[in-house]
Amino acid sequence: MPLKFLSAWCVSGTALRAACSGLSRDDFQIPAHDGRIIPMMQRFKELSIATSITLCVFLTTLVFLSVTIIVLSCFTPDSIGRFHVLFTLTALGLLLCFSVWFVTKRRMEPLQSLLAHMATLGQKEGDARYLPQSTNSEIGKLTIAFNELLQELDDDVAAQREAAQIYRIVAENTCEVAVWRLPDNSVRFISSNCQTIFGHLDAEFYADPALLEQLIHPDDRGRWQQHVARSISYAKSIELRMCTVDGSVRWFRHYSRQIQDENNQTIGFRSSFLDITRQKESQEVTARALALMTHAKREWEETLDCIDDVVMLVDSEHRIQRTNRRISTLTGYAVEDLVGKDWRELFQECGFSFTVFRNNSGELIHHESERLFDIFFYQIQHNDQPSMVVTMHDSTELRRATEQLQAAYDNLEQTQLKVFQQEKLASIGQLAAGVAHEINNPMGFISSNLTSLKKYGMRLDEYIAVLQGSLYSCPNHPDMSGIDTLRQKLKVDYIISDITQLIEESLEGAERVRKIVADLKSFSRLDESKLTPASINDCLDSTINIVWNELKYVAEIDRQYGELPMVPCYPQQLNQVFMNLLVNAAHAMTERGVITVKTWQADNSVFIAITDTGKGIPPQHVERIFEPFFTTKEVGKGTGLGLSICYDIVKKHSGEITVASTLGAGSTFTVRLPLEPVQTENTNEK
Numbered sequence: 001m002p003l004k005f006l007s008a009w010c011v012s013g014t015a016l017r018a019a020c021s022g023l024s025r026d027d028f029q030i031p032a033h034d035g036r037i038i039p040m041m042q043r044f045k046e047l048s049i050a051t052s053i054t055l056c057v058f059l060t061t062l063v064f065l066s067v068t069i070i071v072l073s074c075f076t077p078d079s080i081g082r083f084h085v086l087f088t089l090t091a092l093g094l095l096l097c098f099s100v101w102f103v104t105k106r107r108m109e110p111l112q113s114l115l116a117h118m119a120t121l122g123q124k125e126g127d128a129r130y131l132p133q134s135t136n137s138e139i140g141k142l143t144i145a146f147n148e149l150l151q152e153l154d155d156d157v158a159a160q161r162e163a164a165q166i167y168r169i170v171a172e173n174t175c176e177v178a179v180w181r182l183p184d185n186s187v188r189f190i191s192s193n194c195q196t197i198f199g200h201l202d203a204e205f206y207a208d209p210a211l212l213e214q215l216i217h218p219d220d221r222g223r224w225q226q227h228v229a230r231s232i233s234y235a236k237s238i239e240l241r242m243c244t245v246d247g248s249v250r251w252f253r254h255y256s257r258q259i260q261d262e263n264n265q266t267i268g269f270r271s272s273f274l275d276i277t278r279q280k281e282s283q284e285v286t287a288r289a290l291a292l293m294t295h296a297k298r299e300w301e302e303t304l305d306c307i308d309d310v311v312m313l314v315d316s317e318h319r320i321q322r323t324n325r326r327i328s329t330l331t332g333y334a335v336e337d338l339v340g341k342d343w344r345e346l347f348q349e350c351g352f353s354f355t356v357f358r359n360n361s362g363e364l365i366h367h368e369s370e371r372l373f374d375i376f377f378y379q380i381q382h383n384d385q386p387s388m389v390v391t392m393h394d395s396t397e398l399r400r401a402t403e404q405l406q407a408a409y410d411n412l413e414q415t416q417l418k419v420f421q422q423e424k425l426a427s428i429g430q431l432a433a434g435v436a437h438e439i440n441n442p443m444g445f446i447s448s449n450l451t452s453l454k455k456y457g458m459r460l461d462e463y464i465a466v467l468q469g470s471l472y473s474c475p476n477h478p479d480m481s482g483i484d485t486l487r488q489k490l491k492v493d494y495i496i497s498d499i500t501q502l503i504e505e506s507l508e509g510a511e512r513v514r515k516i517v518a519d520l521k522s523f524s525r526l527d528e529s530k531l532t533p534a535s536i537n538d539c540l541d542s543t544i545n546i547v548w549n550e551l552k553y554v555a556e557i558d559r560q561y562g563e564l565p566m567v568p569c570y571p572q573q574l575n576q577v578f579m580n581l582l583v584n585a586a587h588a589m590t591e592r593g594v595i596t597v598k599t600w601q602a603d604n605s606v607f608i609a610i611t612d613t614g615k616g617i618p619p620q621h622v623e624r625i626f627e628p629f630f631t632t633k634e635v636g637k638g639t640g641l642g643l644s645i646c647y648d649i650v651k652k653h654s655g656e657i658t659v660a661s662t663l664g665a666g667s668t669f670t671v672r673l674p675l676e677p678v679q680t681e682n683t684n685e686k
Contacts, residue, residue: 114143168192176274180259183266185209197275199245217241217249228256228269239276251280310392316385318342330366343390364392371396414644439513447510454503461496531677533566536574536606540597543578551582554589555612562600567673573649574673577657580642581610581669588614588667604675605655611668617661625659653677 117131129150131143168191177197180189186209190202198215205211216224220240227238237255244250256271304311304324313322320338328335331350338346347364352373356363364373371394378389487493544557551557585595593613600607617625626647650657654677661667 114146176272179205179212179271179273181209181269181271183268187212188268197244197273198242215242215244217243224254227254239280242273250275250277252276308394310390312343312390313382314343314388314390315382316387318344318388320346321382321387363395372399443510443513447507450503450506450510454500454507457496457499457503461500464492464496531568532571534569534571534574536564536567536569536599536608536673537561539571539574540578540599540608543575543582544597546575547579547582547586550586551595554586555593555595558594558596560596560598562598564599564601564606565675567606567675568677569653569673570649573652577646577649577671578608578610580646581671584642584669585610585612585614585667588612588616590615593666606673606675608671608673609668611666613666616663616665617659617667618663622659622661626657 114131121129130147174191174193175197177194178189178191179187182188187205190205192202194205195201200211200215213221213224217240223238224240227236230236237253239251239253241249242252253274253276254271255274256269258266259268259270261267301324305326307324308326310327310330311324312320312327314320320341320343323335323338325335327333327338331338331346333346351367352364353367354362355365355372360378361374361376364375365371366373374393374395376391376393378391380387380389540559540561544551582595582597589612595613596609596611598609598611626643647657650671650673653673655671655673657669657671659667659669
């Protein structure tokens with residue numbers, strides 16, 4: 001039994017030393033900062049030392065007994081004595097061995113149980129892994145430390161599993177693919193959402209680490225390799241394209257970072273792939289929209305710069321925010337230098353001032369150039385702030401055109417009144433022609449009858465003379481005295497002599513009426529569209545005949561006609577000129593005077609001068625005498641169109657009309673008509 005115990009004892013000590021010497025923190029996967037492993041390891045070492053000391057004492061006792069036996073054999077000849085000594089020593093040795101066995105037995109049993117438990121620890125689960133505590137000795141304390149160590153290990157494993165689960169949940173439920181690559185480029189971890197994003201299972205990446213690089217678009221692989229090489233020294237992101245299983249190309253932002261352990265040794269690379277395809281598409285849409293906006297802005301700015309108006313955007317304090325380039329030509333400042341300036345002070349500085357100001361508009365004048373500008377104000381909201389758009393338009397040319405248009409309108413209105421007056425005269429002429437025609441018919445048979453009556457009277461006078469001669473040849477006839485008395489009573493001789501005179505006067509009056517009617521018809525005749533050769537002297541006589549009733553009571557007519565050729569003209573229109581001049585001459589008479597009508601030829605032209613001895617024209621009125629609607633007559637007695645119409649008619653004949661007047665002595669109107677006028681369209685023809 002002692003030999004068996006000795007053998008077991010030796011084996012147990014050897015195993016314990018081996019277990020204690022080979023046990024470390026890494027075998028238990030205890031964190032380096034955990035301090036509770038140190039007391040447990042210390043107890044293991046103390047137990048190993050105690051066992052070793054006990055074993056040394058036992059071996060020393062055996063060696064002592066062996067040496068004693070040898071010494072006794074050499075120095076004790078008596079065999080009985082040697083036997084007693086040997087027996088005593090053997091008994092003492094056995095007693096010592098039993099004592100050692102008894103003492104260490106209780107210590108070895110828990111230790112053997114601990115060793116057996118540790119040998120089968122990998123096959124146990126749950127609470128079966130924990131040692132039951134049977135003593136308060138060092139072995140018991142070692143059991144407590146071992147159980148606490150297992151509990152710590154369980155807690156650490158649970159924490160690691162929870163952390164791994166959290167990381168996996170976070171990695172797999174995000175829009176980016178998380179990858180952990182080892183230094184040899186093998187994939188240590190890839191989130192399972194790679195199937196959704198790349199179309200490949202995570203197992204495919206574990207089996208083929210090169211698959212990840214194969215998904216990179218060929219045009220981006222060079223940048224990818226440079227990026228991976230640079231990520232060893234510092235972290236940086238890159239945007240690249242990757243091809244998915246369905247053949248589509250998507251954009252990803254790749255971020256890579258080097259991972260090192262506590263010894264600054266590289267243990268891998270943590271990278272992520274974030275799908276930014278929609279972001280890229282949005283950026284492209286935004287870039288296109290921005291390009292369109294930039295293009296539209298540039299077009300709009302160029303459009304505003306092309307117009308001749310000033311357009312300004314000013315804030316509530318009248319500071320210029322934006323403006324087109326037209327303002328530079330007005331102020332001499334660059335557009336960039338005008339931003340922030342008060343436009344009112346700027347315009348005042350550049351010589352502008354308001355001539356008219358209303359609520360939302362006004363008028364400006366530039367004193368140096370004397371140009372006029374219309375200015376308008378429009379209230380708006382810009383960047384949620386009250387602002388105003390100010391526009392300026394150079395209206396100088398427009399105002400000039402407006403003035404010219406107004407003058408043209410006034411001229412047109414005057415021409416219209418002239419035409420109306422001429423049409424009225426034409427209507428009167430037509431009426432006069434009709435009246436003349438109606439008068440001419442009865443005057444025809446009146447003249448004819450008077451001529452016949454004259455012939456009949458002459459025949460009766462001849463017959464009465466014959467009868468009277470026959471009666472006087474019979475003086476003794478009884479009825480002669482009665483016939484003579486009746487002849488004297490009836491004044492037959494006076495009647496016979498006066499009837500001829502009456503008929504002559506009647507014929508002369510009829511002839512005068514005929515001539516007046518002929519002149520009236522000639523005066524009212526509608527002109528043809530072409531110039532007609534006419535005698536100016538005849539036209540004057542015809543006109544004087546027509547207006548004789550206006551002239552005969554105020555003046556005498558002095559005709560001083562020269563020898564004139566036929567003049568190409570519009571006779572009816574010239575008759576109107578002569579009539580207006582003669583009537584005006586008659587109206588200028590304050591007492592009976594003389595109107596001289598003179599004609600002559602000189603310098604390939606015919607001249608007609610009508611001179612009156614009236615009151616004359618004031619000098620300040622001479623220059624305006626031919627203006628439309630200008631008259632010196634009382635209101636209601638003149639339209640102011642007579643001389644204006646004369647002026648236009650003479651100009652139409654390529655001639656000219658002038659006036660010379662002496663206040664209180666009379667006036668002379670001279671008309672010059674060329675013998676070869678430039679033919680113009682007869683605008684007054686009806």
